Amino acid sequence: MSDIRFDNQVAIITGAGQGLGRTHALGLASRGAKVIVNDMNADNAQAVSKEIEDAGGLAIANSANVAEIDQVQAMVQSAMDAWGRVDILVNNAGILRDKSFAKMDMADFELVVKVHLLGSALCAKAVWDIMRDQGYGRIVMTTSSSGMYGNFGQANYGAAKCGVTGLMNTLCLEGERSGIKVNTLSPTAFTQMTDGLLPQEMLDLMTPESVTAGLLTLCDKDAPNRTILCAGAGAYARTVIHETDGVYLKPEDQTPEAIRAQMDSISDLNGMEMLTNGWGQTGKFVKKAADNLGIDLPKG
Known part of the structure; x- marks a missing residue:
C-alpha cells in the first residue's frame, strides 16, 4: 500500500x-x-x-x-x-x-x-x-x-x-x-x-x-x-444511519393507536438498511404500500 x-x-x-x-x-x-x-x-x-x-x-x-x-x-x-x-x-x-x-x-x-x-x-x-x-x-x-x-x-x-x-x-x-x-x-x-x-x-x-x-x-x-x-x-x-424495514398499515388502520400497537414491529432491526438519499425512503414506503394493495408500479 x-x-x-x-x-x-x-x-x-x-x-x-x-x-x-x-x-x-x-x-x-x-x-x-x-x-x-x-x-x-x-x-x-x-x-x-x-x-x-x-x-x-x-x-x-x-x-x-x-x-x-x-x-x-x-x-x-x-x-x-x-x-x-x-x-x-x-x-x-x-x-x-x-x-x-x-x-x-x-x-x-x-x-x-x-x-x-x-x-x-x-x-x-x-x-x-x-x-x-x-x-x-x-x-x-x-x-x-x-x-x-x-x-x-x-x-x-x-x-x-x-x-x-x-x-x-x-x-x-x-x-x-x-x-x-x-x-x-x-x-x-x-x-x-x-x-x-x-x-x-x-x-x-x-x-x-x-x-x-x-x-x-x-x-x-x-x-x-x-x-x-x-x-x-x-x-x-x-x-452509519440505518432505517428499519417498518410496516404497512391499511388505510382504515392508519391511526395513532394502530401505530402505537405496531411499535415493536416498526422498531424491529431485521431488514434495516442504509439509505443514501431522501428518495430512498419515499421509494421504500410507496413500494411497501403498493405491494400490500396489489398495485403495479411503473418500472424505474
Missing part, C-alpha cells in the same frame, strides 16, 4: 491554531500539503504556520471568522493568490457554550450553530466552484458524539454537530460527479475543549495525533465518500 501524500495540494484548515486543528495542519503539511492555517487568534495561527515553515513546509496564517462570508471568501482567495488552487477543506473550527437547555441563553445557541454549522457551509460554499472547476476536492466536516447521540448540557453543540452530517449527506451527492468527496470526522481527543472534564488517565490516551491519522485518510485521493469516521485514543469506527 502506497503512502498517503498531499504533494502539490493546497489545504485549508479552520480552527487550526491549537488542539486538533493544529495537529491536522501539521499532519497535512508533513505529507506535502501547502496549508492555510486559519484561527481567529492570529498569534496562534502564526505560531502554527511557523512550525510548518520551520519543518520545511509552506503555510499562510489566516484569522478569518468562519461565520462571516466576506472573511471566508478572502481566506480562500488568499490560497488562490498564493498557490492557484484549493484541494482540501477541513471544517474544524468550533466553540462551546455548555449549559442545560433550561438555563441556556438562546443567543449562545445561535452562536454555536452559526460557528459550527453555518461556518462549515460558508467555507464549503467558498471552495465549491474552485473544486468543481478543477475536477477535484476533499471536504471534511467535523461532527461529535454529542451530535450523533446527545450529551447533557450541549443542546446547541449537539444540534450544530448533527447538522453538519446532514450537510455532508447532500454535498457528497452534489459533488461526486465533479470529483468532490465529502466526509465527516467524529473526534475524541484531549484538547482545550475537553480539559478538566475527564480523568488524566483517559486524557493521556486521547491524543490529537491519533485523530489526525483518521482525518488524513478522509483527505486522501482514495478517500471514501459520505463516511462518518469516528476516531479517538487509537480506536477507529464508522457511524
Whole structure:
C-alpha cells in the first residue's frame, strides 16, 4: 500500500491554531500539503504556520471568522493568490457554550450553530466552484458524539454537530460527479475543549495525533465518500444511519393507536438498511404500500 501524500495540494484548515486543528495542519503539511492555517487568534495561527515553515513546509496564517462570508471568501482567495488552487477543506473550527437547555441563553445557541454549522457551509460554499472547476476536492466536516447521540448540557453543540452530517449527506451527492468527496470526522481527543472534564488517565490516551491519522485518510485521493469516521485514543469506527424495514398499515388502520400497537414491529432491526438519499425512503414506503394493495408500479 502506497503512502498517503498531499504533494502539490493546497489545504485549508479552520480552527487550526491549537488542539486538533493544529495537529491536522501539521499532519497535512508533513505529507506535502501547502496549508492555510486559519484561527481567529492570529498569534496562534502564526505560531502554527511557523512550525510548518520551520519543518520545511509552506503555510499562510489566516484569522478569518468562519461565520462571516466576506472573511471566508478572502481566506480562500488568499490560497488562490498564493498557490492557484484549493484541494482540501477541513471544517474544524468550533466553540462551546455548555449549559442545560433550561438555563441556556438562546443567543449562545445561535452562536454555536452559526460557528459550527453555518461556518462549515460558508467555507464549503467558498471552495465549491474552485473544486468543481478543477475536477477535484476533499471536504471534511467535523461532527461529535454529542451530535450523533446527545450529551447533557450541549443542546446547541449537539444540534450544530448533527447538522453538519446532514450537510455532508447532500454535498457528497452534489459533488461526486465533479470529483468532490465529502466526509465527516467524529473526534475524541484531549484538547482545550475537553480539559478538566475527564480523568488524566483517559486524557493521556486521547491524543490529537491519533485523530489526525483518521482525518488524513478522509483527505486522501482514495478517500471514501459520505463516511462518518469516528476516531479517538487509537480506536477507529464508522457511524452509519440505518432505517428499519417498518410496516404497512391499511388505510382504515392508519391511526395513532394502530401505530402505537405496531411499535415493536416498526422498531424491529431485521431488514434495516442504509439509505443514501431522501428518495430512498419515499421509494421504500410507496413500494411497501403498493405491494400490500396489489398495485403495479411503473418500472424505474
